[in-house]
Amino acid sequence: MEKTKIRVALAGNPNVGKSTLFNQLTGLNQHTGNWPGKTVEKKVGYVEKDSTLIEITDLPGTYSLTAHSIEEVVAREFIIKEKPDITVVVLDASALERNLYLLLQIMELSSNVIVVLNMLDILKEKKYKLDTEKLQQKLGVPVISTIASKGIGIDNLVEKIIDVYKNKNLNPMKIEYPELEDTLKKIEALLPEKIEEYPKRWAAIKLLEGDPLIVELCKKYEGWEEIKKIVEKKEENPVKVASARYSLIKNILKDVLEKPTNQVITWTDRLDDILTHRIWGLPIAILIIFSIFYFTYSLKEAISTPWDNFLGLIGLGLNNLFSFLPEWLKNLLIGGIWQGVANVLSFTPLIVIFFFFLALLEDTGYLARLAFVTDRIMHILGLHGKAFIPLVMSFGCNVPGVMATRTLENEKDRLLLIMVNSFIPCVPRILVASFFLSIFFPKYAPILLLVLYLISFLSIMISGRILQRRVLKTSFSPLLMELPLYKLPNIKIVSLYVWDKLKSFLVRAGTVMVILSGITWILSHIPSGNIENSILANIGKTLMPLFSPLGFNWQLTTGLISGFVAKEASLSTLGSIYGASGNALGKLLLKDLSPITAFSFLVFQLLYIPCAATIATIYKETNSLKWTLITIFYSLTYAYLFTLIIHTGITLLVR
Amino acid sequence: MIKSLIDLKKGEKGKITSIKGGESKLLRLAELGVNPGEEILVSQKSMGPIIIKVKDTNIALGEGLAENIYVEVVDHGEDQN
Numbered sequence: 250m251e252k253t254k255i256r257v258a259l260a261g262n263p264n265v266g267k268s269t270l271f272n273q274l275t276g277l278n279q280h281t282g283n284w285p286g287k288t289v290e291k292k293v294g295y296v297e298k299d300s301t302l303i304e305i306t307d308l309p310g311t312y313s314l315t316a317h318s319i320e321e322v323v324a325r326e327f328i329i330k331e332k333p334d335i336t337v338v339v340l341d342a343s344a345l346e347r348n349l350y351l352l353l354q355i356m357e358l359s360s361n362v363i364v365v366l367n368m369l370d371i372l373k374e375k376k377y378k379l380d381t382e383k384l385q386q387k388l389g390v391p392v393i394s395t396i397a398s399k400g401i402g403i404d405n406l407v408e409k410i411i412d413v414y415k416n417k418n419l420n421p422m423k424i425e426y427p428e429l430e431d432t433l434k435k436i437e438a439l440l441p442e443k444i445e446e447y448p449k450r451w452a453a454i455k456l457l458e459g460d461p462l463i464v465e466l467c468k469k470y471e472g473w474e475e476i477k478k479i480v481e482k483k484e485e486n487p488v489k490v491a492s493a494r495y496s497l498i499k500n501i502l503k504d505v506l507e508k509p510t511n512q513v514i515t516w517t518d519r520l521d522d523i524l525t526h527r528i529w530g531l532p533i534a535i536l537i538i539f540s541i542f543y544f545t546y547s548l549k550e551a552i553s554t555p556w557d558n559f560l561g562l563i564g565l566g567l568n569n570l571f572s573f574l575p576e577w578l579k580n581l582l583i584g585g586i587w588q589g590v591a592n593v594l595s596f597t598p599l600i601v602i603f604f605f606f607l608a609l610l611e612d613t614g615y616l617a618r619l620a621f622v623t624d625r626i627m628h629i630l631g632l633h634g635k636a637f638i639p640l641v642m643s644f645g646c647n648v649p650g651v652m653a654t655r656t657l658e659n660e661k662d663r664l665l666l667i668m669v670n671s672f673i674p675c676v677p678r679i680l681v682a683s684f685f686l687s688i689f690f691p692k693y694a695p696i697l698l699l700v701l702y703l704i705s706f707l708s709i710m711i712s713g714r715i716l717q718r719r720v721l722k723t724s725f726s727p728l729l730m731e732l733p734l735y736k737l738p739n740i741k742i743v744s745l746y747v748w749d750k751l752k753s754f755l756v757r758a759g760t761v762m763v764i765l766s767g768i769t770w771i772l773s774h775i776p777s778g779n780i781e782n783s784i785l786a787n788i789g790k791t792l793m794p795l796f797s798p799l800g801f802n803w804q805l806t807t808g809l810i811s812g813f814v815a816k817e818a819s820l821s822t823l824g825s826i827y828g829a830s831g832n833a834l835g836k837l838l839l840k841d842l843s844p845i846t847a848f849s850f851l852v853f854q855l856l857y858i859p860c861a862a863t864i865a866t867i868y869k870e871t872n873s874l875k876w877t878l879i880t881i882f883y884s885l886t887y888a889y890l891f892t893l894i895i896h897t898g899i900t901l902l903v904r
Numbered sequence: 905m906i907k908s909l910i911d912l913k914k915g916e917k918g919k920i921t922s923i924k925g926g927e928s929k930l931l932r933l934a935e936l937g938v939n940p941g942e943e944i945l946v947s948q949k950s951m952g953p954i955i956i957k958v959k960d961t962n963i964a965l966g967e968g969l970a971e972n973i974y975v976e977v978v979d980h981g982e983d984q985n
Contacts, residue, residue: 312932312935312936313931313935315931315935317928317931317932343960344959344960344961345960346937346959346960347936347937347958347959347960347961350935350937375960458931459927459928459931461928486927487927487928487930487931487934488923488930488931488934488939488940491931491934491935491939492934492939492940492941495937495939495942517962518947521947521948521955521962522948525948525950525955526948527948527949527950527951530950617964620964621950621953621955621964622950624950624952624953624964624966625950625951625952625953628952633966634953634964727965727966727967727968727969728953728964728965728966728969729932729933729936729963729964729965729966729969730963730964731936731961731962731963731964732955732961732962732963732964
């Protein structure tokens with residue numbers, strides 16, 4: 250028998266336990282992708298009950314449905330255009346006033362709504378009294394109570410969804426704003442009968458709120474000139490609409506919610522007194538980040554070596570397996586393709602560990618505090634507190650750093666951060682730098698390493714300014730965010746989060762990286778199989794005139810080209826060109842290069858093009874070839890000019 | 905007395921009288937409950953941003969935003985009581 254399918258949308262503010270509820274409902278029976286053409290994550294999951302299949306789409310967490318962020322547009326377009334059978338709106342019961350703001354907007358769009366009151370445990374802690382029965386009567390839609398983190402109330406919700414779908418027994422309240430009705434009627438009268446799929450009254454409200462998409466859409470209508478006169482007093486209108494909504498909310502909550510006269514001091518208040526303290530907040534944050542790094546790298550050491558050995562064994566196995574193939578094909582398969590795959594896989598331990606800690610920080614609520622306490626210092630770099638975590642992660646590896654920019658909700662802020670992110674030197678780049686420094690400047694190596702770090706900060710500062718003014722044409726928006734309540738981490742949420750990140754990295758970034766490393770392999774082995782007269786070396790030789798102002802010889806240039814696949818590869822390429830490694834390579838380099846050239850090389854390799862894995866991740870995260878190319882072009886140009894200045898400067902000084 | 909929100913001390917309560925800024929900024933603030941007429945409590949201060957309590961939630965505001973929010977102080981908090 251064919252199952253009845255019910256399409257449900259899950260909406261709600263951020264931090265109300267919506268993802269927890271989604272995971273409790275669907276478990277592993279879910280898949281993640283992106284909304285078509287958007288960088289916003291889309292999650293769809295399924296619940297089966299008797300003869301019904303419930304398909305749940307997790308809408309992005311938003312505070313509103315005005316077109317000021319992609320998340321809000323995604324959420325409202327889904328409700329308007331896909332017309333889910335039922336929209337479940339998750340509310341934080343302990344902050345109802347603010348949460349009802351979104352509910353009202355959803356009820357303006359759809360009449361099939363079920364309300365979920367989550368976090369009732371916090372409500373109790375605060376000693377608030379809530380009459381859910383009365384709330385249900387006033388709203389005219391079912392109200393279900395849950396404590397999602399403990400799985401309480403989930404079955405009730407599933408039953409209610411089926412019940413509402415079958416019986417269509419809702420009688421939602423009419424949402425009217427006494428203060429606005431006259432104005433809204435005037436606007437409605439000027440609008441045509443059909444405004445695409447948008448309800449007319451809803452469009453009128455959005456015009457009053459100055460919603461950019463709806464304003465653009467209505468410009469083509471006859472009545473626009475008249476409407477413009479009504480909505481023109483721009484700055485006051487959005488505030489008026491918001492005030493009207495809040496006064497309606499006050500009415501709804503009258504004799505539904507009762508608060509004690511003295512506010513109870515909650516656990517969150519107590520923890521915040523310490524963790525966001527004006528003096529202690531920052532040292533505590535630094536201590537936490539430091540421990541995460543310490544754990545990540547000691548864990549990584551423990552896991553990576555056996556993991557890399559294991560990957561090596563597979564390589565050998567494949568080598569034997571394909572021994573019947575002609576030599577060149579076997580080499581391409583193993584040295585090119587498999588090496589690329591192994592390269593992608595070798596990132597796995599790092600990504601898992603990093604994202605485990607990030608998920609922990611996020612799920613406990615501390616991540617938002619971290620943004621708060623680091624906001625001041627991030628201002629020095631022209632960024633704000635939310636940029637802190639992605640930048641810090643990039644010190645380990647730029648790939649998770651770029652992936653972590655998802656925590657920024659403003660699209661342009663994200664692009665900017667992604668572009669400057671790769672100026673943070675990751676561990677492989679520091680390895681190459683340490684090798685050169687220990688050969689050329691054994692006495693000053695630590696100081697010069699510090700200088701390299703300072704150059705990278707300086708580059709973020711300079712580039713942040715240039716990109717904001719010239720390319721993105723905005724400034725980084727100031728910090729504005731809700732600090733969620735602290736809670737104990739939920740292992741299910743944390744592991745799903747890590748699994749999601751790993752899967753998307755392996756699938757999307759992995760493919761691009763395999764292709765790129767395949768191409769580089771071919772270039773370095775054709776025509777003779779010898780790197781010295783390969784196409785790669787020839788490219789290096791051809792590019793020489795461009796790089797000789799920086800003092801580089803063709804060997805260094807070729808090393809840089811292969812450093813594109815993985816930063817540490819520039820060292821191994823230099824090794825195979827010079828036919829030596831370790832100390833022997835060091836001696837040959839010392840003979841061939843001046844100290845100034847060596848230092849310029851380090852500056853250039855610090856700043857130039859992000860590695861293949863990072864580029865693949867940038868492409869995946871921006872979903873745009875244009876911005877990926879701009880990032881590559883910008884970093885190359887910047888690195889070239891900066892190194893040129895350094896090289897010429899030092900040369901002139903030394904003379 | 906009307907002051908900029910950034911000048912309030914930790915523990916002080918105020919009622920928002922006006923907010924300076926473009927319409928999309930005003931709307932974003934309003935959606936988070938930061939709207940004229942609303943009562944807020946400054947629960948944490950730092951060298952830069954501040955944390956306020958509004959409508960039962962904690963909101964972190966960058967310095968640039970807090971400067972442009974004007975409030976009438978209604979309660980000086982525990983110090984004076």
